[in-house]
Amino acid sequence: MRHRTFLLCLAVLCFLFFLLGNAGLAITDPVESNYALTAKEMVASGDWLSPQIYGIYWYDKPIFIYWMLCLSYSAFGFTDFAARLPGAFFSAVSVLLAAWYMLRRTQRLLAAALLAAMTTTSLEVWAIGHSVITDQMLFFFTSATMFFTYIGLTEKKPAYIRGAYVMAALAVLTKGPVGIVLPGIFFLIFIAIRRNTTYAKRLFPLGGILLFFAICLPWYGMMYARHGMDFINGFLGFNNVVRATISEHPKMNVWYYYLLLVPVSLLPWTGPCLYALWKRRRFSDEYVYMTLWALGTIIFYSLMATKYPTYSYVANMPLLYLGALYLHALGQKTSRRLWFLVTGPALFFWLLLFSAGIGIKPADFTLHSLTELLIFIPIAAAILLLAQWKRAFPAIPVIITTGTALIYLILMYQVLIPFYAYRSATALLPAASSFHGQLYFFEEYHTSFVYYTGLPAIYTAPSNYDDNVRLNRDEIWSKKHLFPTEEADVLIDRLRRHEPVWLIVPDSKYKHFMQSEFHDLTRPVGAYGEYHVFTSL
Template sequence: MKRNDIAGLLILGLVLYLLGNWALPMTDPVESNYVETAKEMIQAGDYLSPRIFGNYWYDKPILFYLQLIAAFQIFGMTDFAARFFPAVFAVIGLIMTYAFATKLYSRRVGLMSAVLLGTSVEYWYLGHAVITDMTLWVMVSATLMSFYAGYESGKAKYYYLAFAAAGVAVLDKGPIGLALPGLVILLFLLWQRCLPMLLNIHMLGGFVLFLGVVSLWYAPMYLLHGSDFLDTFLGVHNVLRATVSEHPRNNVWYYYLLVFLAGFLPWSLAVLPVFFKRLFKRELHLPTDERECFLVLWALAVFVAFECMASKYMTYTFPYMMPLAILMGHYFLAHETMFWRLAKGIGVIYLISVFTILPFALQKNSGQGVAAILQQQSQPDTVVVTYGIRYPVSIAYYSDLRPARLMQTEADIEEVRPHKMSWTATNIMPFAAVEDMNLQKDTLLVTDWEHAKELGTKVPGAWQEVGSSYDYVVYRLKPDVSYDGHVELPGRKNDISYGILEQYLLGTQTNKLQDS
């Protein structure tokens, strides 16, 4: 490896992944969960048990939250701080790819593989995204790189390093941090007819080290929270995720093929024609070179493993990007001039996007603008609710308010409250029922333009728009109503018919109602 290469990759990574992060707001529904959890952990002074909306939150292990907490403590609670460690790990990933490809092939292949990876759409996106996947990618890659170095050299230290990295991966995202690289290693040893290596004393010692690493967090969590932790973390967020699709629309056989095409843009457009040409001419064959065997198995095992899982997400197959980037880098060695021209062009496009397109695109999926409106309009006793929209956690993060998710009845709320071994386990936001609304209370309601039409009918009251941000609009319950009774829904027994009540709340029948 050359110092100039590493310095160049550092500069490339810092420019691609850190520059402009201060202008990229937190988005719903994923990024905001992580930052709100880290914020509440800081406020509670509890750096062990993740929590959100005052409830313990067993969605992910502790490592990524600790990264966010550290960044918030260093840089303040800013968007730049939230995106800091994903960017840092993205830069680390580039250098790791360069180092591994250089070891397997040559310096030129290493440099091209790292640049190819860093300018791929999915890697660039995850280098900015406030989610666990970039950290997981680095640790899973470190596990497999270290194993292969131990397998090739016979040096025990690499096996221990591999298991330590797997332990950190499990602290980041759970059992998949061991299961995924373990599957690749198992298949590779079977292919090479070296399965007895699993009983190597250093492999067994490495597993003991792995248990020591993961017990740093899992043991105290179990002692503190017992079966609630196991049932939700292992049951819902691991077993249920593998067996019951959380988003059935994604559960199609070609989903990850589309992810590959989009994730490896623009490079997938260059290599796919060559692949199909060789396939048509029957020039494809199983790899015989040990290096290619490992890389191909790595990529295929990741792809097939997640293809078999019920829940499908864009980022699940992300760990196959290193081996594929190295294989593509080796291919582009014969087309080096074209490669560097394309890399420079896509790099310029990314830089322009960070300062022009991306901030506005992310705002559409963020409650940052609405949070500013709510802070301006709310008083200490103001009730804040959301209606008809996916619950925007980013509003809570940016405003320090906790809007309640408004539903029609208490029975409706009970249906979506957290239940064991159900996807409702993720619904731990505050709730409120229309039938329990106090129409004398100062109330702000956040909805979208479509559901705003239901205000005054499905949601009684006279509502006045006080602000909007992209698809969100904020309404205030008008203070000129003085109904002191319980709001009843259509079809429920009531002394005043709902139709008259609705007109009264809209301020059109006040005198008539008082006379009656």
């Protein structure tokens, strides 16, 4: 009963933590707005089977995130809170899953509390937990798949193996084949390393396999029945094979990308997580399994051509688990040197944020006052240093957790809310009612405007402008954009005929616009945030 009460309180506390401030975070471009608008169109059309955006079926991701958004919109309306609710929920249950697994393995509440605290306050978990993307859901389902499989294999618990197949099916409905392919590779390598034929026999129960297909096959089957090869080519061909073989962001396609990213994503717990990976090394089932999960994920995505910060996210769970085990064992030791592996990265993280608060003055948007942040961080750092110096080591994880959580809350209201507004087209909303005529975005489309206003808009650019050339990437990536487009000569003809036309020009494209063939055929209307609005003469 004590464990159940702990887990229940943990779930409520984490859910509230991830919900705080979400209602003030605008939907950002270019990623979040695609998910938000797709789900909005699905609710409006009543078609919850086929993702669609701008009235066009598209196959960027499977259905699960859209179902979650559709349910949230149906309950709470088309609000920023509703859009971010699924991310907050799956963040909370991911923390709950980690704590449950630690409790099951160790029967120690302190170890479970440490892992929960580390997971909740690690940088990437906190950031993605407030985002409208698929990765928090994949993080949960993949972690559940891995945890359940390990229990099933090592403890001869067939129900957990079946549960793992259910979680893998939901991962496939969230992100596609990687939901089963990546864990499957890890399982097979683990069994081969352990040379355990018993594990191999336990891995493929008929009941689990049938559950997997019963959960994920209906949606894929209905999509193929409705859309045929368009779905296969769009989803598997373009959004899986092309992403793996042709880089969307060539500048980021470097072998060390995730080796740099993962340590940053684990802050402020980077020290114990990475040190535990080295220090706790042994040829035991659990260590081999967790190491294979962590390093295998990093290697797998390092081999992919397209690199994204969130791709390696699922590697964080085993690293946090090992780090929590090490931190729990460290509680019995009084070595300042070993404890500095815990306090050092936290101090670095806090002081990095402090330096950014002093030195970074955004030119494109106005931050709220950073006074609270600049006062709180030195105080928190001083308390942490005092605990380190006085050897009050059991207090250190509490100080880091509390300090980081409070810093995040300050950042939410002082930094993230204005930053998200800047990354969104909400500044244009006061002017939306005055746009009577055809609306255009110049060189940079902002889907969030369409999401918030419901007004159709068209992308246009000068005839000599090529976004793929600008980004030095393959022209195949033009297929990614489904928003309406219009060639420059069509717009010029409209302008010469003095049709009611409105052009929205972001700050970053203003110089290009002034040099374009559109400029002499338009007049300025006004500036709204980082957008300039022009209309026909």
